[in-house]
Amino acid sequence: MSYTIDFRRKVISVRKAEGLTIRETAKQFRIGKASLVRWLKRPEPKNSTPRKRKLDKNALAKDVEQYPDAYQKERAERFGVCKKTIGNPLKSWD
Template identity: 70%
Template sequence: MDKLTPFKPLSTIIAITITLIIWFIIPTPDGVEVNAWQLFALFIGTIIAIIGKALPISAISIIAITLIAITGVTNPNNPTEAINDALSGFSNQLIWLIGISIMISVSLNIAKRLNFDDIIYMSYSINFRRKVIFTMEEERLSIRETAKQFRIGSASVSRWINQIERKASTTRQRKIDKSELIKDVEQYPDAYQKERAERFGVCQKAIWQALKKWD
C-alpha cells in the first residue's frame, strides 16, 4: 500500500455507509431511474473516499470501476455491456493524459526526495569536490555562496563537507597551537591553507576551523 496514503478505516466506513444509505434507504426521486440513482450512490461514495483519503486514489478508482461492473448499474440487463461501460473510460485520450501527468508529478516528487541535485552532479570527480571545498575554505565562503559560485546545489556542498569531516575524524590530528599558528600567519600572510596544513601536519579543514575560531 502507498505509504503516503495509508488505509483509513474511519473514512472507509463513512464512505461505505453513505453509499449504502443512498442506495437502499433514501427513496429514488421521481423522474430518476433506479440504476441512475444507484450509480449516483457509487459516485458519492467514491468522492467521499477520495476526500477522506480512505485509500490511495488508484485503489479507490479500481474499486469503483469494479463495483460499477459487478452491480451493472449502467446496463442492468446486460452484464457484458455493463463491464464495457465501466472500462470505456480507458479508451479516452484525456484519461490517459491525466494519468501520465500524475505519473510525471510523482516521479518528480521522488526525484526531489532523493536529492535530484546529487543525482545530476554525482559524476563530478573527487578532484572537483576537493576544489570546491578548498575554495570555500580559502575564500571563507558560506555554503550558499560556494554553491552559487560553482553552480551546484547547497545540499551537495554540505554533503561533501560532511564526508571530509567524517574522514578527518577517523584520522588522529595533532593539536594546533594557537601561538604557533599566529606566528605562522604573521610570517606567511599570503600562504595557502594547504601549505599551513602541511607545516602543522594536519588537514586543511583543521587549519580553516582554527582560523575561523580565532578570528
C-alpha cells in the first residue's frame, strides 16, 4: 500500500512541530517506523519502471532457429527478460 504524498508530508510536519521521536510519530499515525525513516529521507515515492511482461513468440522462434544450442540464460539476456520468461514458452513447444 502506498501512502499519498500529502499524508507523508503531514506526518513529517506533525513530527517536526510537536518534536516527536520516530517511534512516537509512527505509533500516533499507525505506520511503520521504517516507512517514516524512508519518508524523512525522501517524501516522494520512487517512480517504478514498467517491465516488459510479454515475450514476442515469433522473435523467440527465430532466435531458436538461429541459435538452436543456446542456453535459456543467453536467450534471456538477448531479450532482456528473466530465464523463466524464456523457459515457459519453450516448454509449451515440446
